[in-house]
Amino acid sequence: MPPHDAGADAPGVDPQWLWLTSAAPRRGRKPAYSREAITAAAVELADAEGLEAVTMRKVAAQVGAGVMTLYSYAPDKETLLNLMVDHVSGELPTAAPPTGDWRADLKDIARLQRTLMLRHPWLPAALSTRRAPGPHTLAFLERALAALRPTGLDGAAKLEIFAQLTAFVAGHVTHEIAQAAASRSPDRAAAEARYLARVAADGRHPELAEALAAPGRALAPEATFTRFLNRLIDGLDT
CATH class of the missing domain: 1.10.10.60 (Homeodomain-like)
Incomplete structure (x- = not known):
């Protein structure tokens, strides 16, 4: 002890x-x-x-x-x-060297994190409070910091970006798991769709009505994650 x-x-x-x-x-x-x-x-x-x-x-x-x-x-x-x-x-691969394209490397890191969290759905919740990083966690962090070297950012900024990325992936996976559970209840999904359609038609929510009337996006989990990830990574200002 x-x-x-x-x-x-x-x-x-x-x-x-x-x-x-x-x-x-x-x-x-x-x-x-x-x-x-x-x-x-x-x-x-x-x-x-x-x-x-x-x-x-x-x-x-x-x-x-x-x-x-x-x-x-x-x-x-x-x-x-x-x-x-x-x-x-320890299931996360750490040996891959950086490609020099830090945005592409960060996206690969995020995809690896998502795969791990989907394999262990309890992991996002376990990460929600401060954890003392062990050897496997530190090895993956080392990979992420190496990927960020071309940015020229200082160490604190690199750590912040990795924390931001991990928090995004954890939050997205939590939502993804909840959505998958909801999709197994088609009656509930249909009821929610009817509710939103009625609210959008009441004249008091014009922005929502316009958003709902727009062409839909691909809802496949992988496509949705990639779309959100691209917005996050491509929008990072170094």
Whole structure:
């Protein structure tokens, strides 16, 4: 477990303890479990049942351990969430060198993030609060910063752009998942369309009426994401 005073001066996870110290107990017999196995079990649980299903008790049951055993590897759920985020971030490829076209490279990075978040739908919510970046997260950040080198921006601006991009992808994926769920209820979608048509015809919302009367855009998820992403990246002012 982290030092007793690890959280005494500042709330949250102590990143040095989490990422720069050994995950295994240093004394006694060889541990029956590993931080990696416990994290993988938590990810599997979140993928199947959602983030709210991830409790220390359920994860312990998943790996066949007692709850107290888990505390040797992850003393609380916040630590476990940090481990989970970095674990799935290991699925992101980091070896591709920058092409020199930073906008194209950022779009590729965003697409990789979207694919990861759709594979792990709990990830956007897990990213909604500050996380202590682990080795996999930092490796992907390194790729993004390298892609931004041609911009000539300072380090703070590059970090802001990466944070903005990640927030956009997380928000879009959250909306995309919600829209997919709504599309499985055609009666609800039809009711919403009738409502908007009636509101647009009442004469009090001329801008909405004009917008709804315009030709529709492709609604395929990939096309919609690409359209929004292009607006974001192409509009960045360096």
